Amino acid sequence: MAQSSGESGYAQGGETKADGSFQFHVGRPGKYxxxxxxxxxxxxxxxxxxxxxxxxxxxxxxxxxxxxxxRVVYKKDSGWVEGAxxxxxxxxxxxxxxxxxxxxxxxxxxxxxxxxxxVSGGGSFAFKNVPPGDYLVFALPRAALGFLYDGADxxxxxxxxxxxxxxxxxxxxxxxIPWVQWPDESR
Numbered sequence: 001m002a003q004s005s006g007e008s009g010y011a012q013g014g015e016t017k018a019d020g021s022f023q024f025h026v027g028r029p030g031k032y033x034x035x036x037x038x039x040x041x042x043x044x045x046x047x048x049x050x051x052x053x054x055x056x057x058x059x060x061x062x063x064x065x066x067x068x069x070x071r072v073v074y075k076k077d078s079g080w081v082e083g084a085x086x087x088x089x090x091x092x093x094x095x096x097x098x099x100x101x102x103x104x105x106x107x108x109x110x111x112x113x114x115x116x117x118x119v120s121g122g123g124s125f126a127f128k129n130v131p132p133g134d135y136l137v138f139a140l141p142r143a144a145l146g147f148l149y150d151g152a153d154x155x156x157x158x159x160x161x162x163x164x165x166x167x168x169x170x171x172x173x174x175x176x177i178p179w180v181q182w183p184d185e186s187r
Contacts, residue, residue, distance in 0.1 A: 029063040043074035044131040057107025077169035082126040085139040086176045093179045097141045099125035104134040132169040136162035138180045
């Protein structure tokens, strides 16, 4: 359940028992990110606490052993976002691509690949089981998806074009989103 950060150690995934408990073994002391599945049983990952401290999206130092018991919380009060893609002029876009729901809360960016949805030929998209919170949403060609893993420079150019959306627990939002101008397209 833990993944190393940088050149630190490694950890094996833990197996979850019937009572919900789990155990994993740290192969080498170091700093880790806990990365359990972003969804489990129709619920979204809401919290990871170690010894009473929230560590979701934060590095945890396991150099001197475990700082306490780990509690992973999943909730089912998710929301949804659906809508259509529009050109910069406001016309519907019929191109296929990917809609991206980008968390404003940096803790959830570890799971950015989870927040993508196909855009149909008619321009519609839908995200389900979305954790409550604030997001930026936009669409882009499938070939451009690599920007999610590139540096912050590409992110800023793209995110400046995105539409904001707030996901409220247990409800949905319908939005018209932009087909973003990819940085290479403007040159």
